[in-house]
Each structure stands twice: as structure tokens, then as C-alpha cells.
Amino acid sequence: MSKPVVATTSLAGCFGCHMSLLDIDDRILQLIDLVEFHKSPVDDIKTFSKMCDIGIIEGGCCNSENVHVLQDFRKNCKILISLGECAIMGGLPAMRNGIPVKECLEEGYLDGPTVDENKKGARIIPNDEELPMILDKVYPCHEIVKVDYYIPGCPPRADLIWEALVALVTGNELKIPYEVLKFD
Amino acid sequence: MSDIKITIDGKECTAKSGQTIVEAAKANGIYIPVLCHFDGLKPAGTCRICTVKVGGRFMAGCTTPVAEGMRIDNMTPEIEDMRKQIIEMLFVEGNHMCPVCEKSGNCELQALAYRYKMMVPRFPFLWPKREVVANTPKLYLDKNRCVQCLRCVREIITTDGKNVFAVKERGGKTTINMDEKLAAGLSDDMAMRAMDICPVGCIIRKEVGYKVPIGQRKFDSKPIGSEIEGR
Numbered sequence: 001m002s003k004p005v006v007a008t009t010s011l012a013g014c015f016g017c018h019m020s021l022l023d024i025d026d027r028i029l030q031l032i033d034l035v036e037f038h039k040s041p042v043d044d045i046k047t048f049s050k051m052c053d054i055g056i057i058e059g060g061c062c063n064s065e066n067v068h069v070l071q072d073f074r075k076n077c078k079i080l081i082s083l084g085e086c087a088i089m090g091g092l093p094a095m096r097n098g099i100p101v102k103e104c105l106e107e108g109y110l111d112g113p114t115v116d117e118n119k120k121g122a123r124i125i126p127n128d129e130e131l132p133m134i135l136d137k138v139y140p141c142h143e144i145v146k147v148d149y150y151i152p153g154c155p156p157r158a159d160l161i162w163e164a165l166v167a168l169v170t171g172n173e174l175k176i177p178y179e180v181l182k183f184d
Numbered sequence: 185m186s187d188i189k190i191t192i193d194g195k196e197c198t199a200k201s202g203q204t205i206v207e208a209a210k211a212n213g214i215y216i217p218v219l220c221h222f223d224g225l226k227p228a229g230t231c232r233i234c235t236v237k238v239g240g241r242f243m244a245g246c247t248t249p250v251a252e253g254m255r256i257d258n259m260t261p262e263i264e265d266m267r268k269q270i271i272e273m274l275f276v277e278g279n280h281m282c283p284v285c286e287k288s289g290n291c292e293l294q295a296l297a298y299r300y301k302m303m304v305p306r307f308p309f310l311w312p313k314r315e316v317v318a319n320t321p322k323l324y325l326d327k328n329r330c331v332q333c334l335r336c337v338r339e340i341i342t343t344d345g346k347n348v349f350a351v352k353e354r355g356g357k358t359t360i361n362m363d364e365k366l367a368a369g370l371s372d373d374m375a376m377r378a379m380d381i382c383p384v385g386c387i388i389r390k391e392v393g394y395k396v397p398i399g400q401r402k403f404d405s406k407p408i409g410s411e412i413e414g415r
């Protein structure tokens with residue numbers, strides 16, 4: 001049997017979940033024996049050229065591009081996993097959900113404390129058509145597409161990611177020790 | 185107080201008349217989850233996480249007194265799933281950003297979610313608009329995390345008998361208000377007590393945050409309830 005194919009992506013996330021995936025130490029060698037990586041920031045493969053078995057999503061959806069990538073993953077992966085709090089419930093980016101988008105953009109580009117004081121007149125809110133549109137709020141992945149499994153944590157503990165992947169690939173039952181299931 | 189006989193999930197237990205179901209269970213080493221209830225406070229019965237089944241009817245274990253011959257269902261799959269649903273509802277009804285919450289690791293709602301292995305709430309997130317009140321010297325109130333358990337209302341009372349916390353509105357609009365003047369006048373101990381009595385990270389004592397490192401917090405390595413079950 002050929003190895004299961006895994007794809008990963010980071011949407012509105014900080015890459016911390018990917019870091020945690022790499023934090024499985026020398027088990028990374030076993031992982032490479034166990035699965036083949038396809039489209040992922042880990043190997044820099046940028047487009048899907050075949051159907052994948054497992055898609056791992058870090059981050060929720062904060063803009064139109066996130067939505068397109070997520071839909072692309074759903075189309076090209078048999079199983080989709082939300083990895084980490086951002087993918088599962090929006091996470092830190094979702095702290096803007098109570099604030100109107102206009103106010104967020106004004107704070108970020110016009111009035112915020114990190115905006116250059118000397119360039120007052122020249123400040124603009126970027127609005128190039130090349131740029132993805134910001135969504136009205138940050139959405140958890142499962143509110144955009146169907147998601148099959150969830151691995152909580154910020155980031156999820158490396159041991160939990162490892163155990164979950166091994167259980168999925170080998171078809172064994174996932175046993176979650178109490179200490180590794182955390183939301184922070 | 186006379187001894188009475190009850191069963192919990194078929195196990196024969198001895199209870200004292202006057203005890204609530206939750207108290208009697210605890211005395212017999214059986215955990216019934218609670219959230220709004222706190223030992224020593226008059227039960228409020230607001231959260232229903234302690235739901236048990238007696239004679240085919242659902243009841244709040246923290247408010248219902250035991251009676252001779254009571255047969256109580258506690259851990260059936262039906263009841264356990266109802267409890268899990270309540271936890272999930274509380275997560276979507278507020279805005280719970282555990283990674284940035286000072287109470288994380290010591291929070292009873294989060295600990296219940298761990299105990300019930302909540303991977304994701306089954307309900308859609310509501311993203312309610314809630315206030316943060318931070319203009320008192322010792323405490324701040326982050327209403328995004330409030331579960332309206334009323335523990336603070338029942339417990340935090342000034343030496344001259346005034347309530348520092350009070351309920352505003354009813355039903356879905358219920359919020360907790362803090363009297364800023366009274367809160368400013370609280371002793372350090374009482375301010376800390378306010379943070380500790382709050383099961384979640386709504387009442388936070390300023391300037392002492394993140395004191396306990398990750399790994400050593402209350403619920404990092406032991407599930408909530410294990411202190412009762414382990415006895």
C-alpha cells in the first residue's frame with residue numbers, strides 16, 4: 001500500500017501550530033516513513049496535483065483567500081483536520097469579531113499607535129484588487145466547510161498531534177491522555 | 185441528622201437528611217459536576233451542569249435534597265451528553281479566548297471542557313458583544329467570559345453588608361455589574377477572593393496575572409472532580 005498523502009496550510013494563524021507539528025523531535029523521521037507530504041509550507045509544494053488523504057488546517061478564515069484555500073483543501077483531501085484554536089474557533093484573530101471591520105482598518109492603517117506620525121496625509125487603507133477582501137468576522141473552519149477532526153490547543157501539544165496522526169494513519173483508536181488536551 | 189439510604193448509578197450510598205444530592209454524592213466519593221455551585225454558598229441552580237435523573241425526571245443535583253430510597257442516575261450517556269452540551273453552549277454564548285485568558289489552567293469551565301473532551305462546540309459561535317470594565321484599581325471585569333453563575337453576587341459583600349456585584353437584566357441579556365466604588369474599597373484579600381470565587385476568567389485581580397507557570401496550574405494535570413473521585 002502506498003503511503004497516505006498529507007497536505008497542510010496556514011490560514012489566519014501564526015504558524016505556531018506548524019511549529020508544534022515539527023516539535024515532535026526525532027519522531028519526525030518516523031513521520032516521513034509513515035506519510036508523504038504534498039502541498040504544504042513544510043516542503044513548499046504550492047498546488048495540488050493529486051488527491052490527498054489528510055489535510056491539516058491551521059488558522060481560521062479572516063479573508064477571501066483563506067476561504068478559497070480552505071475550499072481547495074476540502075476538494076482535494078479526503079479527511080480534513082482543524083489544528084489548533086484558531087482553526088477550531090477563530091482564536092486570537094477572532095478577538096476582532098465584536099469590532100466593525102471599518103474600525104479595525106482605521107486603527108490599523110490610519111489612527112493606530114504604530115502608524116508613522118509624519119506621514120499623516122499619505123496614510124491610506126490599502127484597497128488594491130489584488131488584495132484578498134477582509135471578511136466581516138473571523139470564521140472557524142467548520143463554519144465554512146465540513147471538517148472531520150479537531151486537535152485543540154494553542155498550539156496543540158506535539159504529543160497530541162503525533163498521537164492523532166498515528167491513530168488516523170494506522171486506523172487505531174486515539175487515546176488522549178488528560179495532560180495533552182489543552183486549549184492554551 | 186439521620187442516615188438515609190440512596191443509590192447513585194446503582195451504588196448504595198448513605199446520606200444525611202438535609203444534604204443535597206451533590207453533597208451526598210461527594211460524601212460518598214462520587215463526583216457530580218457543578219459550576220454555579222460553590223461549597224458554603226446557598227445554591228442558586230443557574231447552570232444545570234449538575235443535572236441528574238431521579239425517578240425518570242431531570243433535576244438539579246445542587247438544589248435537590250436527598251430523600252430515603254432515592255435512585256439517582258448520574259453518569260449515564262444521556263446525562264453526560266447533556267452536560268457536555270451545556271458546556272459547549274457556554275463556550276459559544278460568550279467569547280472564550282483561552283490562549284489569552286489569565287484564568288486558563290485554573291478555570292472551571294475550561295476544566296469541565298477538558299473532562300468532557302470537548303474538541304469543538306457542536307453549536308455555532310454567537311460572538312456576543314460584551315463589555316470589559318477595567319477602571320477600578322484592583323479588579324477588572326471581562327464580561328466576555330461570564331457564565332452568570334452568580335457566585336460573586338452571593339459571596340462578595342462588603343463589611344457593612346453591601347453587594348459589590350449585582351445582576352442586571354434577565355434571560356439572554358443577563359449581565360453582571362460591578363459597583364466600582366465598592367470594588368475600589370475592597371481589601372486585597374477580598375479582591376483576591378472575588379477572582380477565586382469566579383469559576384471563569386471574568387473577575388480578574390489586577391497585577392498578579394500568570395503567577396503560576398503552565399504545568400503547575402490547578403487543572404493542568406488532574407481533571408476537575410478527581411479530588412472527589414480519588415477519595
Ligand code: SF4
Pocket residue numbers: 012013014015016017058059083084085086087091092153154155156283
Ligand atoms: S492556535 Fe495558537 S499556535 Fe496555532 S495558529 Fe493559532 S495562535 Fe498560532
Ligand code: SF4
Pocket residue numbers: 279280281282283285286287288289291292293294329384385386
Ligand atoms: S474563562 Fe475559562 S473558558 Fe473562558 S477563556 Fe478563560 S480559561 Fe477559557
Ligand code: SF4
Pocket residue numbers: 329330331332333334335336337349360381382383384386387
Ligand atoms: S462574574 Fe464570575 S462569579 Fe460572577 S456571575 Fe460571572 S462568572 Fe459568575
Ligand code: FES
Pocket residue numbers: 217218219220221228229230231232233234235244245246247
Ligand atoms: S451546579 Fe447545580 S445548577 Fe449549577
